[in-house]
Amino acid sequence: MASIARSSLLRQVASARPAFQQNVIARAARPTATTAFHTTARRDLLPPLPQRVDGTVNDAAPVPEPSPSHGSYHWTFDRLVAASLIPLTVTPFAAGSLNPTLDAFLCATILIHSHTGFQNIIIDYLPKKRTPRARKVFMWGLNAATAVVGLALYEFETTDVGLTETIKRIWTA
Secondary structure: HHHHHHHEEEEEEEHHEEEEEEHHHHHHHHOOOOOOOOOOOOOOOOOOOOOOOOOOOOOOOOOOOOOOOOOHHHHHHHHHHHHHHHHHHHHHHHHHOOOHHHHHHHHHHHHHHHHHHHHHHHHOOOOOOOOHHHHHHHHHHHHHHHHHHHHHHHHHHHOOHHHHHHHHHHOOO
């Protein structure tokens, strides 16, 4: 009985196969239509920025003016701020004392660390030469956000329990 079912099933598949092959061949012969998702079509998400060449090929590369607030001093300052966050974060909880001065230093260091980190992102991804207006808008936005967060942290430190006490209460809740 099982062999009869198999042979009839095979006959059905064999008879349907040429029709399927003809359908595939007919599709391949038709002109290609663009679909919604096609891996070979090149579509940029954002159009490229305007391209401009200053000077000629033989001109030397411009060397920026040296500035102590950029380069190695800036990198060293960022690393010192990041490294100082470790003891400032651990000390209030390990020592068991909740000092408002230490809490203020922690808030200021977190604020400076966040500001310089976002500033580095803006500098890296919005070059001044290609997008001067967008970079200026983002820098002003970062400065405004830093001022608002600094004011909020100040208010939180002076009128409420402070950052480390809040973290301690959340941790023990």
